[in-house]
Structures are given as structure tokens and as C-alpha cells.
Amino acid sequence: MARMKFLCDAERCIDCNACVTACKNENEVPWGINRRRVVTINDGKPGERSVSMACMHCTDAPCASVCPVSCIYPTDDGIVLHDKDICIGCGYCFYACPFGAPQYPKVGNFGSRGKMDKCTYCAGGGGNEAPGSAAEYAKYGSDRFGEGKLPLCAEMCSTKSLLAGDGDVIAQIYKERVLRRGYGSGAWGWLTAYHEDIEV
């Protein structure tokens, strides 16, 4: 069974934010919610690097572990999905998430949060809705994965910096790149997300 992962090659990311736009468009993500974002480290200084980040679909996902209603779970492909009909919007998954992935619509006074929303790896929702149905699309977004496609953010990345797919395959692609060009600042987030790094 393939284990789906994301990998952002920071040497190739040009901070164009096309992945962010693609995600928003493909999944009709509401205003104020960003399932994917690009963070630039050392902006304007030597060693500046940009990393596109969303839910990394962690191994032993801490969000799933801390959820007080256990609405987050990994699928057989290692994709971390959640059921919005159970979610209570407590915000604990955001405290536990190493990558700031969970998002919440603001629904009331104070800091009260609505049902959590996050990257689904373009694999639809974790609820009871039929895969690919309009109800599922309205709640969670696209189910490209069910159609045999990978997440749109990675698929349309112009520099092929953002890779999605089976963890072993994308790790191999990254390794070959690093060997060929002779450098690489590492697979950002892998150690924290998957308890393993890509050693070249």
C-alpha cells in the first residue's frame, strides 16, 4: 500500500503561491481559510528559502491523537482526514499540529471557532458523504484522489518543487535531485511529520 506524502524542495520553490491559489480554487476554500501557504525564511537575506506548507498527513498524527471527539483519522493511504459532523471546533488540533495546518471559520463572538478545515490531500472528506458527491464537495472540497489523481497544488507546481505521491517515490526523486545538483536544504518537515529524514 502506498503511503502518501508531501515534499517541498525548497531549492526549487520560487514563492509564486500558485499552489495556494490552485488549492483555493480546486476546493472552493472560503475566504480567510488557507489550507496551504508559502512561508519564506530569511526573507531578503542570504540563504532565503521558501517552503510551501499544508497538512503533511503525519505518521502518528498528533491532531488525531489530541482531538477530544476523535474525528480525525488516517486512511489506508496515510492521508489524514476528518469528519466535520463530529468536530466541535475546539482548536486543539491546531495546538498539536507541527505545521499550522488546521483552519477554522470564525462563527461567533470571541474566538469561537467553527468546524475545522484542512488539506484533505484532494481526497474528499472523512465523513459519511458519498465519495465524489456534491455534499462532500461542499463540505470538504475535491476528491481528485478518488479519480486517481494527486493533489492539484503539487500537480501544477511550475518548478516541480512541491511533490506529492507515494513517500518512497518522492523521496527517491528528491534524492536524485540532490545528488545531481550537489546540494539541498533537506525535506522540510519530514523529520517531524514522518519520524524519518531523507539522507543523501
Next chain:
Amino acid sequence: MALSAGIRSIAVAAMLLIMTAMVPAFAEKFAPDGAPDPSASVIGERALLNQVPHVEGQITIPDVKARVLIQPMGRTWDCFHEVLLHWGGAIVILGTIVVLGAAYLIIGRIRISAGRSGQKVLRFKALERFSHWLTAVSFVVLGLTGLNVTFGKIVLMPLIGPYAFGDLSQAAKYVHNFTSFAFVAGLILIAAIFFRDNFPQRVDIDWLKQGGGFITSKHAPAGRFNLGEKLVFWLSLAAGAAVTVSGFLLLFPFYGTNIAEMQVAQGVHAVVAILFVALILAHIYIGTLGMEGAFEAMGTGEVDLNWAREHHDLWLAKQLAKQPLHERGQSSATPAE
């Protein structure tokens, strides 16, 4: 000459050593094809995380907290929440219940040794009782809805199923958020009303020496509040302040706090709340099951004269000096003070 030649050879050897040491560092700046390495000045993720607790950068969206790229403490917080808090919380709360059960079996209900006199003395006025019950009822509501967040998925969810549990927890979350204001109001009232009578006194030491009223053969002297009650007051005030401050930080997430501070706020809130529940369990026990004649003080506001004599003799003496018993024709209708 021989000496200077020796120094020179050492210097040359040292220079050679330094040069050979520099070669790999120099070579690292070039890729295999001879092009300069554009990653030479990049600090890798591991090195960054060794320097700072989380990696932060610039973003193009207004959401300030999204600047944090990686924060591995999330996993630490997960460990705290799912292992330490579950086990620690369960041990503290169940342990308290076991200890109180044992106390009931061993010591039993502390009776009024002289029996009831039938005469009543006013102990708590209406406003005092209102403040207590406002705090008490909101505490129980907050405690149950709060414990549901930590233990609900273990205790309740298997019983009623995930969807019913989700709906219930959603409602519980809102109840918890809004009841907090009633609790804080009650806490402030209690602090203001009972502040003076809870200052430590010399008699508290005597009370402790006499076994704090748990040894029925000995008389433990006390003013309006004994040392045990004073401890409940001060500990409740301290715990109440801690859960209030941390609770409002959680109620207004990321209003001037960052991710690490939110994690600390949740940790403080959960740990203090569990200890607070344990303290109040003991308080409820001694106020109801544990002691005859204690509950009516907060129930009707009036206690039996003999109960007051046995537990709060100094306070009773003061009350009687103000208004002797024979002048208290209808003490229940007209408060003494």
C-alpha cells in the same frame, strides 16, 4: 638560528594543517560541476530547530500565526495531553474519591457530639449564600463540561457513539465558554465577601494541634473559619485566578499570544482545573456527608447552636456578645447583624 628554524618549521606545519582543514569547507561552496553552491548560506531545518523552538518566516496572508512553518512542540503537547494529563488526571481525581471514601469508612460522619440544641444561629447571609452557590453551580457545570473535553472520548463516546458525542461536546463547549463568566463573577464576590475572615490567625495553630476537629475527643478552636476552610478559600482563589487567566487566553486564541503560549495556557488550565476539582470534591464531602450540621450553613444559612459551639466557638462567642440568645426571639426572621 636553530631555534628560529624550529619555530619556522612549526609555523609552516601549523599553516599546512590549517590549509588542509580549510579545504573541505572551501570545497563545500561548489557544486560537483564547479558552480557555486546556492545552498551554502542556507541553514537547514535541523540546525534551525536546534537554535529556536519553532521555524518562523514571512507570509503573504494576514493570518499572523500562519508565519510559523514548523513547531515540533506540537508533538510534545500531544504527549502531555494524551499521556500525562489522562493518567495524571485520572489518578488525582479517582485517588481523591478513594481517599474520601476511606475517610468516610474510617472516620465516618462527624456528629454534633452534644446533639442538636434546636436553637439556630445565622452563619451565612443571603448574599453570601448566593455568591457561594453561583460559584458552586457554575463550577460543577464547568468541571463536568471540562472533564468531557479530556475524558469524554474514553468514558462517554463508546457509550453513545461518535455523532451523539460530537453534538453533546459541541454544546458542552459553548456551555463551558459562557458559564465561565458566571464563575468569575461568583469568584470575585466570594473573594470580596470572605476576604477578611480568612486571614491566618494564631488560633489556626491550636486548631491544627487539636487535630482539626477530626479527633472527636478533642476540641479544635476556631473563629468564623477554621484553618481547613481558610485553605479551601485561598487555594480556590489561587486556582480560580489561574484557570480564569488561562481560560480567557483560550477563549481568545492568538489574541496577542503565539502557539507556544497557547499550549502553555492549555496545560496550566487543564492541570490546575484537575487539582481544583480534587480540592472541591474534598470540600463537598466535608460540607455534606462528612459532617453533621455543616450543610445547613450554606443551605438555609443557619446552623445549630451546638454545632457552632463545637466547630466555631470563638466566632459564636462574638456573635452572642453582639446579641445574646435571649434577645434573639425570632432569629430566623431577623438576621443578627
